[in-house]
Amino acid sequence: MGNQLATLGVGGGLSPSQFSGLVLWLKGDVGLFQDAARTTPATANNDPVGGWADQSGAGNHASQSVGGNRPALALADQNGLNTVRFASANWLTSALANTQPYTILLVAKRDVNTATLYLLDGSSTNTGVLNAGSTTQLQLFAGNGVFANETFGQYNQVDGIFNGASSQLAVNGAVTTGNAGASNTAGTTIGAAGGGVSQLNGRIAELIVYNVARSAGELTSLRGYLKSRWNTP
Numbered sequence: 387m388g389n390q391l392a393t394l395g396v397g398g399g400l401s402p403s404q405f406s407g408l409v410l411w412l413k414g415d416v417g418l419f420q421d422a423a424r425t426t427p428a429t430a431n432n433d434p435v436g437g438w439a440d441q442s443g444a445g446n447h448a449s450q451s452v453g454g455n456r457p458a459l460a461l462a463d464q465n466g467l468n469t470v471r472f473a474s475a476n477w478l479t480s481a482l483a484n485t486q487p488y489t490i491l492l493v494a495k496r497d498v499n500t501a502t503l504y505l506l507d508g509s510s511t512n513t514g515v516l517n518a519g520s521t522t523q524l525q526l527f528a529g530n531g532v533f534a535n536e537t538f539g540q541y542n543q544v545d546g547i548f549n550g551a552s553s554q555l556a557v558n559g560a561v562t563t564g565n566a567g568a569s570n571t572a573g574t575t576i577g578a579a580g581g582g583v584s585q586l587n588g589r590i591a592e593l594i595v596y597n598v599a600r601s602a603g604e605l606t607s608l609r610g611y612l613k614s615r616w617n618t619p
Contacts, residue, residue, distance in 0.1 A: 399610025402491075402594050403442070410482050410574070410595035411441040412448060414469040418459055422449035431461040435470050438478060438576075442595075446482040448576055457577060464493075464541050464591055465617040471497075472586040477578035484514055484571045486528070487549035487599035491592075491608055492516075493616045495541045498587035504579040505544075505590070508571025511580040516546060526555040529567020534560065541591060543609060543618040547599045558619040559609055591616050 402411055417439030418428040424437035424447065434456040438448040450456045457476040463469040494505055496518060504517040505524075512527060519525030519533050526532040526546040534555040536542055546555045546566075553566035576593065577586040592612060600608070612618060 399607040399612070399614065401611060402608060405596065405600065405604060405608070407596040407598040408442045408594070409444045409597050410446045410480060410593065412438050412576075412590075412593040413441055414463070414591045415467045416441060418468070418470070422451045424449075428459045431459060433459045435459055435478070438470065440480070444482075446480045446574075448478040448480045448574075450476070450478050455582065460589060463589065464495075465615065467591065467616065469589045469591040471589045472577035474585055474587055477582045477585055478576040479509065480574040480576065482574040482595065484508070484548070484574070484595070484597070486568060486570055487547060487552075489545065489547050489596040489598065489600045489605075490516065491543075491545040491594040491605075491612065493541055493543050493591040493612055493618055494586075494588060495591075496538055496586070496588040499538045500587070502584055503586050503588070504575075504584045505577065505586055505588070506593075507575045507578065507580045508569070509573030509575060509580050510571075511583070513569045513580060514548060514571040514574075515579070516544065517579070517584070524555065524557060526553060526566045528553075528569035530565045532562055532564035532566045534562040537619070541589075541616060541618055543612050543616070545605055545609065549599050552599075556605070
């Protein structure tokens with residue numbers, strides 16, 4: 387993999403599926419359904435998203451069985467691609483359980499600039515968190531916080547490694563290191579804290595999770611992939 391990474395251009399990157407340990411891959415332009423059983427595709431703007439099919443091959447699909455709590459499809463929302471819009475009562479859950487070390491990457495935008503709104507968590511509150519630590523920062527939290535500056539009002543590319551005292555959080559490639567704590571997750575909540583509180587009020591374009599800590603070179607490649615798809619900073 388090292389030789390392959392060395393040949394990449396600044397704006398390019400390998401597909402997430404070319405790295406081992408891929409356990410969740412949700413793309414805003416693929417695999418969206420109106421129902422949790424994933425039988426009726428979501429195709430029109432504002433269609434409810436009750437099921438989001440995992441593209442990793444691991445079967446960790448995201449769903450929401452309650453109609454009023456489903457996010458919505460946003461057509462051609464960023465770089466001509468669809469995204470999923472989460473309002474004040476919307477979230478999805480996945481059976482994916484994460485044990486440290488693990489890596490998350492996502493492209494997302496907050497529509498409401500309020501501290502503590504959650505992009506991700508475990509099935510229990512504050513077990514594997516990516517949230518707004520303040521109105522100007524995001525936080526990676528699994529018992530302790532690692533913070534990185536974020537620009538509100540735009541799609542940002544975010545990646546984090548949950549790995550105890552060797553954790554890190556990056557926004558648009560700017561990396562902060564620290565101790566995020568040692569908590570693991572029994573499941574995954576998307577667009578809210580565990581239990582469906584502190585909802586995102588924003589949009590998620592793509593979410594990728596690996597069950598390993600990715601190297602700096604691998605993260606550079608994955609950031610290039612996301613930038614080329616979503617035109618992030």
